[in-house]
Amino acid sequence: TSNDPGENTQINTNAGGDNKNAAPGQKVVIGFSAPAADHGWVAAITNNAKAQAGAYQDVEFRSVEAGADAAAQRAALSTLIAQKPNVIVLLPHDGKELNAVGLQAMRAGIPVVNLDRAFPDRGAYRLQIKGDNFGMGLAAGTYIGEQLKAKGVANPIIGEIPGIDSLELTQERTRGFNEALAVYGFKVANRRPAEFTADTGQRAATEILQALPKIDALWNHDDDQGIGVLAAINQTNRKEFIMVGGAGSKAAIEAIAADNSPLKATVTYSPSMASSAISLARLIGQGKGMADLVELQVPKEITLASETITKENAAQYSKLGF
Amino acid sequence: MTAPDEAAGSDRRKEPAGSDCRKEPAGSDRRKEAAMNGRGEEAAVNGRGESEVVLKLEGVVKTFPGVRALDGVELEVRAGEVHCLLGQNGAGKSTLIKILAGVHHADEGSISLLGRPFAPASPQAAMRAGIATIYQELDLVDELSVAENAFLGHEESRGGFLRRRATAARTREILGRLGHPQIPPRRLVRSLPAAGKQIVSMARALSHDAKLIVMDEPSAVLAHDEVENLFRIIRELTSHGIAVIYISHRLEEIRDIGDRVTVLKDGRTTAANLPARDTPTRELVSRMTGRTIEYVFPPRAAAARGKPLLEVEGLTREGEFADASLTVRAGEIVGIAGLVGSGRSELLETIFGARRADAGTVRVDGKVIRSIGAAVRHGVGMAPEERKSQALLLDEPIYRNMTLSSFSGYARGGFTDAGREREAALRTADQLELRPRDVSRPVRTLSGGNQQKVVVGRWLLDKTKLLLLDEPTRGVDVGARAELYQVIHDLAAGGVGVLLVSSEVPEVLGLADRVLVMREGHLIHEAPADEIDEDTVLDLVMAGSLMEGEPA
Amino acid sequence: MTDQSTKPGVPAQSPPVDAGVAASLPRQSWWKSDGADPVRRNLGLVGVLVVLVIIGIVTRPELYGDAGWVTDNVWTILQQASAIGVVTVGMTFVIIGGGIDLSVGAIVAVAGVWSTTLATQSYGTAGMIFTAIVVGVVVGLINGVLISYGKLVPFIATLAMMVAARGLAAQISGKQTQVSSNTTINDIASTKILGIPMLVIILALVVAAGWVLLNRTTFGRRTVAVGGNVEAARLAGINVRLHTVLLYALSGLCCGIAAIMLTSQATSAQAAMANLYELDAIAAAIIGGTLLSGGRGTIIGALFGVLVFSTITNLFAINNLSTEVQNMVKGGIIVAAVLVQQFRYRSLTQLFGRKPTS
Amino acid sequence: MTDQSTKPGVPAQSPPVDAGVAASLPRQSWWKSDGADPVRRNLGLVGVLVVLVIIGIVTRPELYGDAGWVTDNVWTILQQASAIGVVTVGMTFVIIGGGIDLSVGAIVAVAGVWSTTLATQSYGTAGMIFTAIVVGVVVGLINGVLISYGKLVPFIATLAMMVAARGLAAQISGKQTQVSSNTTINDIASTKILGIPMLVIILALVVAAGWVLLNRTTFGRRTVAVGGNVEAARLAGINVRLHTVLLYALSGLCCGIAAIMLTSQATSAQAAMANLYELDAIAAAIIGGTLLSGGRGTIIGALFGVLVFSTITNLFAINNLSTEVQNMVKGGIIVAAVLVQQFRYRSLTQLFGRKPTS
């Protein structure tokens, strides 16, 4: 997270040169839409997409702002569809709410790459690239379970700070988390949602720290709101627990590497998926497949793995932090 | 006014005051029509002055938190009579009629309507029982049309849909009866002048088939000619057997229109069923106030004319008034007479800087004034016409209302001094006989007349050099009026210049040194007060409209 | 007028002595008349709309050159305005009646979510529509009762309802987006009748019904009275409490209808749907000339208010302004739109309004 | 009264007979007086607070058994209330003065984001505080000017500002969370003075200043006058326009202060910070007894309103209620809190107000 949106984007420049797909081909117009970024992760998505598109000479990138909600995005997309781009890359406000638009575009002969928030209808997309929300929770829960088991804590007190609670992705993460903890016989003692922003993160963390005079572990779903969570921890001078973050921001990775706060790990949900989406959209537009696969076409679905970043591997990930 | 020689005031207009106070209905066909309308003709006149008792109150008590507004009221109203209620400000008149109208509920006592016990649970119930009310404070909806206001709550409708044409027609008919056929039924009430609104209020009362119409100071906002018109309507109503309860602080009106008088004092009936014409003023006043008032307008020592304080030259606001020039000297009281709508309030407000002039200048002490701020800084004060909308903070205590224009003066370094404000307010309250005397009470709980005293009192506190008074005695009772006149005189004697607008010609004549007459936006006449009489003023005021018919 | 005086029952008049009132009633041309006031204001809004379209033409001539696209775009704008437009009609009534309803967005969400639960969907189209409407009306009734009989300030009562109803919607939906598998409902958003999108027709019907209700029925006139001067309304015998309850129920009804429309557009419903509709609806009503303090307002104006907002959004979309720039510009346009209305009004008053007095 | 009768020129009076008036004025205890009205209302809120604490004690006795924890918890609640509390003080002034400020959350965001850009941070602590406050005041001034001189309805003007300022904040921040590396600022949130958290001290100072300003200065009197009856204020010689501008500037100032407080708490600022503060602040003010239509309100009441909200949140947290249940319960508590105030008021009036009439 930093001042300059252009900085630290994660793109694949295909500099290796042995990739046949890198060679400029037929021109592809890619339409792109993601919700208005009021938060680092979403901002990174848009920046990555733009930067990745910029890396190709044969891609024309046409981004439409999605406005404040699903309805606004729907409106923006109708105008985009009317302009007939070759491919549309779309991170919807809500997959289910915008499913109909996906169908509409596909019917109009425009392949849709559905990013992050999944369309329920398989006919509504040509390619779906998702982060693994459930897997993210699973990874966080597993890390915490292992750590606490190693310390021999019997009945650990575990806190959870999810993001906006009404989002399905939040629910999935929580489910994954609970499932992983259940394996160790643990469960969450208190759960205070924030709203993906630092001030709400601070608020939720303060509440949870107050409600739980002693904590063994804390999972915060989102590293952006994590800035506030860490601030609250600092302000209350509490360090008796370990904390795990989510998504994998640069600041979080640095803090993990520095190892001077309760933040010991973060589970990734990388906005680099936007870069991949653009690359694959280009291939779809050009009718090419992925070079390393036998298939002639790009596959239908890709789910990214959620990796766990700890002090040990932080260096490796530092360039992927957003 | 309530001059002791009431005969002089009332004779001029009074109809032959026979012992039979029922007026002859205008025509027999109309009498039939009235009967068909269910107005109960037979109920009206069943003998000389012995008509049926419509309403009877016994021992009615009503308490508000901290105030016993009614404390055993007795009242008897007969069909076809105009029954006047007299009483000082705060005596409980409005409270009484609100009980009749179903707005308030009596704590104790009995009320019977046409012989049956009556305790209206809501205004609706009262209306259904045949009581229509014209309230002291206008109760109209600005954004509805004249017709919609008249029929609000009992609209002409079919299945919830308005019958607009029928409503308009009925409204037009009622307005015609009221002598105002020219008011368009579909005009928004917002755009009517105060007198027009009063007429709509009356139209609403007439839109019900009422047996009893209660009028709470209907004449307060009316000019002279309008009052005559009102009386014509009241006579018409009573001729159909409708009973009218009439409240007014103008005793000469009571003599003119009233049949019997009941006097309230401090929530009690102190005299009932006095003959309206024959009871001496002195008695009425002493029943009301518990004292006698020797004279109303204090004698005026020939005013020591000071230097010109206010100089207005060629002041114009298009559509309202034009080319007004006048001077007020220090220690001088100048009165402006004119009809409602002739532009007097507008002129006063423009002088004060509350409206921007299109042309002309206003000078105070030789310095040009263009804004209220400048006016106030130069010692000009104005008591506006509409107390509720223009002057009062109803929820704030009396003393803060009194010091609204002067609290900075009592403050030190921006910090207010409530103690000094309270003291000052209390002094003014005493001066004006404010009731109750507790200056910490919210103004909302005061009776109408007492609220008016607060408005005027505000400028008595200040170091005012020039006082602009717009209808300062509207709704103020006889006793307090005398006090107020005295205060105005004392101020003038102390060198304050006063410019006074009043719709009561005797007030202008009795109070002012010099009189200006305004008609249709023009100052048409000027004379020393002792060189002009009421008739001349009235002729001047009316002449234009009578002769030209169509307003310019 | 003169014909009145001969009618039986009207007493012979002394010559009408109404110089005072008459003198202060300057003759009004229709244009300057009170009745024309809302029309004047709305013309201001029409002006704003025209300017927005002109900006669209200037910035994207190639799009506006295509007649088919233009027609499509008009329908798009109207469709985007449809659900919020319906909500705004209800809101306008509430505001004119002296209240405010902060819970509209939340009501849309509960109604939408409730009608799309699996259980409800099993009752079919009628069951879903019925549920949405009943839920909307009932929540509205609760608002009304809290305000009328509980004597709560409308702002607080409906704020509490907003919070609670969003919670309820989350509870009902299990925080999952509820997908509608009812094709009849889903098709509403894509159906056209005689070339006009069904959603636009629904909006038009609701607006027309609202106009009639406000201007041609006792309910409407009483709404103005209750909002303009409660005391007067009460004194006129209007049952103010009952009326207030009905107003909020009406708003709830509109929310129920909007819930179906939105569900159809999104083929799904969720607890966060219709987010901040309350602000949009209030803003549209006020821009359309409704007095926030009650007692005055027009349905047509409110519709124009909604259209201004959705046209702005459309303009941004076709020019692909970034959200932050969009927001900054939008703030400016809102201010400008209101200033334009005032300007027209005042300047016209000056041009035609004041005849020099002789 | 009697001293008047001897004055020259005053008509001779028979002895003033005002015994009746005196009789009709049963002595009022201070408690029942109108002056005590805000106190009575606030007591209602204190009652609500007490009930919330009791629920806390009953549901989590083990926590409330620990004195250290209880103290900590009090500070936590107050700290959570601090930034929004400061905003609410400004909002209360605006509402009492007859306006409304929907842009407070957005102003906090612009002020916070602007003061934490790298450029501003390079000017150090004073530079950051100065920037936040100046930005807050300037945005407030713009609101005030639009409303006073542009004659825009406050709701619309500040709504437009809300949208625009959020856009500006996004623009300035490049939509990234701006991390504050200024330790002095960051430490405000963790510093305690004499055991009292600095944030709480700031809140206390702002509330005290607000109280004095409202109740003891000419500025406060003007505010009440302007909000209670603009026309009366104007005719009493108050410069209504200027005063209105100052009110919005005051609100902006409070937002600037709150921006620093929030930045310190989150050690960062971002465009979406202080989301929906406008609703919270308005609700707190109104629950605290401020009339939405202006002319009446109390600072202490507003503070209690804020405390009720943050105590509710705290109660939910220590009982680990889920968001949706939390929201539903919160709606109910808001309604209950307001009803309790009314109930106390009325029942007291009934208990002491009406002596049996003889």
Ligand SMILES: Nc1ncnc2c1ncn2[C@@H]1O[C@H](COP(=O)(O)OP(=O)(O)OP(=O)(O)O)[C@@H](O)[C@H]1O
């Ligand atoms: N709602 C109220 N709450 C408290 N006191 C009230 C209320 N209404 C009236 N009062 C008090 O009751 C008394 C009677 O008031 P009321 O309005 O009936 O007087 P009134 O005779 O009509 O006076 P006026 O001639 O000035 O209109 C006054 O002392 C007034 O202050």
Ligand SMILES: Nc1ncnc2c1ncn2[C@@H]1O[C@H](COP(=O)(O)OP(=O)(O)OP(=O)(O)O)[C@@H](O)[C@H]1O
């Ligand atoms: N807010 C509005 N904006 C634009 N046009 C309107 C608006 N309201 C009404 N109109 C149109 O203007 C015409 C007059 O409207 P209005 O409501 O004044 O009609 P009305 O009730 O018939 O008038 P009146 O009551 O004077 O007879 C109507 O035909 C209507 O179509």
Ligand SMILES: O[C@@H]1[C@@H](O)[C@H](O)OC[C@H]1O
């Ligand atoms: O999936 C995203 C999540 O990872 C981020 O933390 O917040 C925004 C979401 O869209």
Ligand SMILES: [Mg+2]
């Ligand atoms: Mg009265």
Ligand SMILES: [Mg+2]
């Ligand atoms: Mg006048």
